Amino acid sequence: MKSKSEIMDIISKLDHHVADDFEEQDLDFKQWNHRSREDNVKTMISYAVCMANGGGGSVVFGVADKVQGINQAIKGVPFDIGIPELQKRIYEKTDPHLTPSFDDIFLNNGSVRILIMNVFPGMPPYTTTDGAATIRQGKDCLPFTGTLRRQMIDTSGQVDFTSEVIYEDWRTLFSHSAMERIREFMSRERADHNLLALSDEDLLKSIGGIKNGYFTNATLLLVGKPDAIERLIPQHKWSFRKMLSDTDYSNRDDGTHAIPVALYELERYISVDNPMVTLESGLVHPEFSTYPTIALREALLNAFGHRDYRMSGTIMLKQFRDKLVLTNPGQFIGGITPHNILHHPPVARNNHLMDLLDRLKLVNRSNLGVSRIFRSLLVEGKEPPIYREVGSNIELTFISSPLNKGFKNLVKQMVDEGNPIDVDHLLILQYLMRHEQVDSVIAAEVSQRSIQQARELLSKMFNDFILLESVGRGKGRYYTLSRKAYELLKENMKYERQQSLDKEAVKIRVLSILKERTLTNKEIRQLTGMNSKQVQRLIKELEPDGVEVKGRGAGTKYLYNPSK
Structure with missing residues (x-):
């Protein structure tokens, strides 16, 4: 992709060249068709797919590519063309979804506008929603034929950004503080004593972090100095925001530290406002935090380990009054979706990085990380995590919820009876804590x-x-909860009727589903246990968040429209 300054430099040379002279693998110029706005949108969609399949690039709209002379070549783009609407149209018409970024350039004292569409590299192949696809090859967008797709699939398994070697003296890149954090993690996870006894250099060599005397990108991400990471992997960034509202925050921090240090800093920020509850149990009084440490750590490690390092963007952790929201650049790959992530076989975008994290005992490569996130929340009677794909990012939400002592006691008694229950059973029980009944269809979805x-x-x-x-x-x-279950949960429930979801949790849950698909009044009643009037009031309260009502009577549907 090209920066605005690079584009401006090219434009300044158009008195003696045509724009086509500067077109290459990651750059194209297109004249705006002032007769048909829809044709321009279709061109943008087509070029977004082409560039994404070709490794990313920039397309400059408003410049004729075969005309010499700045004044003659610069045709411009209408000022009323809105960037959010273009992003929405491209997102809706591409599969998997693409969300390019746009930059404006204003020339001639602001009287002429040029639009730059930047398409990030992803995990091809990409197509339009009608199945059409091209791929950037040199200066052209060629049909993405079966042969080209096969070549890409054959080679993509061998390309791993994190495995690339950095041909610099690794000692100048090495951070002793990051290495100390790693050793602390390893000790806590009871790593092999012989591995811990090795020198820093020998330890990194033994796990494959130093290859032929050089760091890999993955090694730099784990034990590199912040300035070295910022110079060599500028897309690696992390951010924290303590949110007062959706737009305002009271505290922020940003960094380019190595992953173990970033993990420590982010956990430290959350611990400042992560209320603890003490559960009295004989002589032992264990403490439980609102956001379990295991869930938070696994989520952060997954975000760093699976983010797309070919894309710009930051791993962002936002702490709201009633939830944590963690986002990382990159989409789900290998067939994983928010609806099968719990049991899908593991798929790694950054195989080398995940291998090093596994060898250092920071993660488990058997896809147990996601299960541990779910379980650490569910055993305390908390809401399960919510995964979403938002544009080119993955979003994970933890809903703030207190320890449910009755639920904790139920899990303990089942273990004492020799019946340890797994995540699937916990999800069904958690559902029945908020609903009166469950059938096989709902249980399958849950x-x-x-x-x-x-x-x-x-x-x-x-x-x-x-x-x-x-x-x-x-x-x-x-099925309904049995009398035995109610007896074990008696601190929190009555046998005759179950508690309803906390109102804010209901809103978050319903809104998250509406962002994926439409819902009917009946479906929300089944989801929340509300009656019809209560659902109508709930939707009214969600209207400022972008929820719309379509249709009347039995045909009424609720949908999410962020541009509302």
Whole structure:
């Protein structure tokens, strides 16, 4: 991609050249069609796909590429063309979704506007939603044929940004403080004593962090000095914001420190306002924080380990009054979605980095990290995490919720009885804490399992754990919490009726689903346990957040429209 200054430098040379002379793999110029705005949007969509498949690049709109002379070549773009609307159209018409960034350049004392579309590299192949695709090859966008796609697939498995070697003296890049953080993590995770006894250099060599006397990008991310990382991997950034509202914050910090140091700093900020609850249990009084340390650490390590380092952007942690929101650049890959992330086989974008993190005992490569995030929240009766794909970023939300002592006691008693329950069972129990009943279809959605697997989960909870009661037969069968479950949860619930979700948690949950798909009044009633009027009031309260009502009567649907 090209910077604005680079584009300006090229424009200054157009009296003696045509723009086509400067077009290359990551740069193209396009004249704006003032007769048809829709044709320009279609061109943008096509070039977004072309550049994304070709490794990213910039397309400059408003410049004729075959005309010499600045005044003759600069045709400009209308001033009423809105960037958010262009991004929305491109996002909707590409698969996987693309969200280019745009820059304006104003010439002739602001009377002429040029628009630069910057397309970030991602994980091709990309197509338009009707299946069309091209790929940038030199100065041209060529049809993305089967042969080209096969070549890309064959080579993409061998390309790993984090495995690239840095041909500089590694000792000038090395951070002793980052290495100390790693050793602290390793000791806490009971790493091999022989590994811990090695010198820093020998330890890094033993795990593959030093190759032929040089660091890799992954090694630099783990034990590099901030200034070295900023110079060699400028896209590695992390940020923290203590939010007062959606737009205002009271505290901020940004850095380019190595991952272990960044992890320490971000955890430190959260610990300042992470209320603790003490659970009295005999002589032992364990403490539980609002956001479990395990969940937060696993989430941060996943964000650093799986972010797309070919894209600019920062790993952003925002702490609101009622939630934590963590975002990292990059989309889900390898078939992973928010709806199957819990049980999908592990897929790594940065294989070398994840391998080093695994060898250092910072992560587990068997996809147990996501499961640990879910479990550490669920065993305390808290809301499960919410994953979303937002443009070219992955967003993870933790909803602030207190320790549910009754739920914690239930889990403990099941373990004492020799019936340890796993994440799938915990998800179903957590759902039933807020709803009166569950069937196999809902259980499958909640646990991210097939319907057949969900039936087996419900059967085990009914027959072996005695935590559920079965009502009805055949397709009409559903389950409720058993008297035993209510007895164990009696500190928080009554057998006759369950508590409803906290109102703010309801809003967050419903809004997160609306950002993925439309909902009906009935679906929200099933999701929240509200009645029809309560759902209508809830939607009214969500209107300032971009929720719209479409249709009337039984055909009414609710949808999310951020441009509202």
